[in-house]
Amino acid sequence: MSEDQDLGITQSKTHNTGEWYAEVVQKAELANYGPDGMSGFIITRPRAYELWERVQSYLDTRFKQTGVQNAYFPLFIPEGYLEREKEIVEGFDPEVAWVEQAGRNELEERLAVRPTSESIIAPYLSQWIRSYRDLPMRVNQWTSVVRWEATETKPFFRTKEFLWQEGHTAHETRADAWTETMCRLDQYESTYEDLLAIPVLRGAKPEHDKFPGADTTTTVEALMPDGKSVQGATSHYLGTGFADAFDITYTDTNETSQVAHTTSWGLSWRALGALIMTHSDDQGLVLPPTIAPEQVVIVPIWQTETKETVIEYAEDIADELDDADIRVEIDDRDEQNPGFKFNEWELKGVPLRAEIGPNEAAEGTVTLVHRPDGESITVEQSRIVEAVQEQFDSIYAKLYTNAEETLKSNIRTAETRSELLGTIGQHGGYVKTPWCGNESCETAIKDEIAAEIVMVPLSNDVTDEQDSIDAHTTAGSDDTTVGLDGGSLDLTDSTCVVCDNPALETAYFAKSY
Incomplete structure (x- = not known):
């Protein structure tokens, strides 16, 4: 098999969606499957992890703007902590992984590998909160959790260990806690619609499907091209159940003890699965400029006698874009022809390709090509930064519009x-x-x-x-x-x-x- 054949996507998104998705994930260098004997785990490659970091940065900035502080809590949760909130045990027990032995010694109390962290965070909120002056209290952690899924796993959509953030807050009143719940739902909606170019529906989970122990579970739902829904993120109003179980109380202005109202909210790397599934095509990964590791790839095209001139001009263009904080890569490899480079960067999802040959170098222009549909435009070097930003906006609009049309019609x-x-x-x-x-x-x-x-x-x-x-x-x-x-x-x-x-x-x- 040639390198070109090995690069190509062989499965059809329309007809073999599952196989197509798995092939894109692997060939676009996003993930590998875990070791033998560890079904349901994946190795997250640097390219995918950078996507996750950009989601993290986007959300973390907005969390902090609204009073959230990051913290970290242990991976292991004592069984007794889980038992203090019985609904958590009943809700997650089939998926909980347990540690019963340390070295050669059996533990006196089993430790759960966290399926979620309410039962380890709530006891410490109880210690930290004394007065109404301590409220609202907002903490978040970026971490991983383990849920031993019995169902079929799929990279990023459903794995036994996954990355996520989980926020936990305590408030004086139910109205304050509800406002918090909706604030986080707004931020999740923005993450999908303003960062990932994916429109979502907002709603609540039915009573029987809400988060164990919650009063209300709200959700953003994204529709995938194969007609299936993805639970994009959830924000829970927990009422006073966890506060009662873990004694999260405060003294109000009348020196009377009151039970706090709490929330929790989380978004996982399932968002990456939705990103890949929604926008990618039979040529490979497609990424919006907002999140792509490389927003522009410059492919110089030369003959021996024009190589020096073309490369020098390409480097000048790259410097201009870099100075404008545009993520740019020059692919000047000698060993690969332009066609191979085009295919490889299309497979990796780079939103905009800049083609520079002898004519562009002589005329002071650049040919820009959109990844989603191949639309091309020739622009003057003098306005390259402005033109690239315009093309970013156009590409994002295309991706969002296509996804919105899919949602509306379904x-x-x-x-x-x-x-x-x-x-x-x-x-x-x-x-x-x-x-x-x-x-x-x-x-x-x-x-x-x-x-x-x-x-x-x-x-x-x-x-x-x-x-x-x-x-x-x-x-x-x-x-x-x-x-x-x-x-x-x-x-x-x-x-x-x-x-x-x-x-x-x-x-x-x-x-x-």
Whole structure:
């Protein structure tokens, strides 16, 4: 097999999505599968880790602007800590990895390898919080967690160990905690839409699928090109359950002891899986300029007699871009021809290619080529920085628009069980239906077609601490933060599509990763 053949993607995104995705991940040098005997683990290569660092930087900056401080808590959690919040044990127990022995000695108490950190962070919030003056308290950690998934794993989408951030906060009132919950959801939405060029829907998880121990779990959901949904990030209003279990209390202005209201929120490297799946194509990885390790690759094209002139001109262009903080790479390898270089950088997802040959060097121009669709434009050197920034904006808009069109065209409505099953079976995507609120009706659909309720519309109508926090939009309400074609159905006189009992909510069914 030639180098050119080895570079190419052999699977079709449309027809063999899973195999195509795995091939892009490996050939674009994002990840390798873990050692034999460690199914479900991956080796994250530098290129993918840099993508994760850019997600981290984007979010970390916004967290800190809103009062969050980073901390670090142990990888291991004593079993007794988990038992203090029984819902955590019941929710995660099948996926928890346990350490029972250290060296040759059996431990007196088992240690859980953290599946999440509420039970190790909450006891310390309890120690640190004494007075209303200590509130709000906001901490976050960038770390990894382990969940021993029994289902099929897929790099970045679902692995037994994964990277993420998890934030934890404590507040005086439920209204303050709800505002915090929505602030983080806003930041996650921005990460997808303003950094990754992926539009999302916002909503809440149904009652039976919320985070164990939470009062309300909110989510951003992204639709993949194969019609499956990705839970992009979640933000949880935990109520006072964790605070009661771990004695997170404070003394108010009247010197009375009060129980704090807490939140937790997290985004994982599943965002990278969504990035790869959404934008990439049969030539390989496609990245928006906002996150690409190299935003521009310059490919000089020369003959022997013009090499020195072309290379010198290319270096001048690279210096100008570098001075403008544009991430630029010159590919001046002698051993590879321009066609090979084009294919290799397309495979790696670089958003913009600058082609410079003898004509460009003589005329003081640069030919710029868009990765997503091959559109090209010739610009003057005198405005190269401005022109490149313009092309970045154009490329980002193309990627976002394509993803938005996919989302908009794949939100459908079903009023009967047969319509729901038929629509998901034929088209995938999101199908919104009237729902009675009972888990058994979701289970009936899940058993038949492997689709589940990924979200219900979300109400953000909380004005003060006396208001009850209702995560779900009431029947017929227009008060919803779900964008695009989302939102609630008019449930007046509607019945559940499964059981025919009165419908209380709008459910979004989809197959999911």
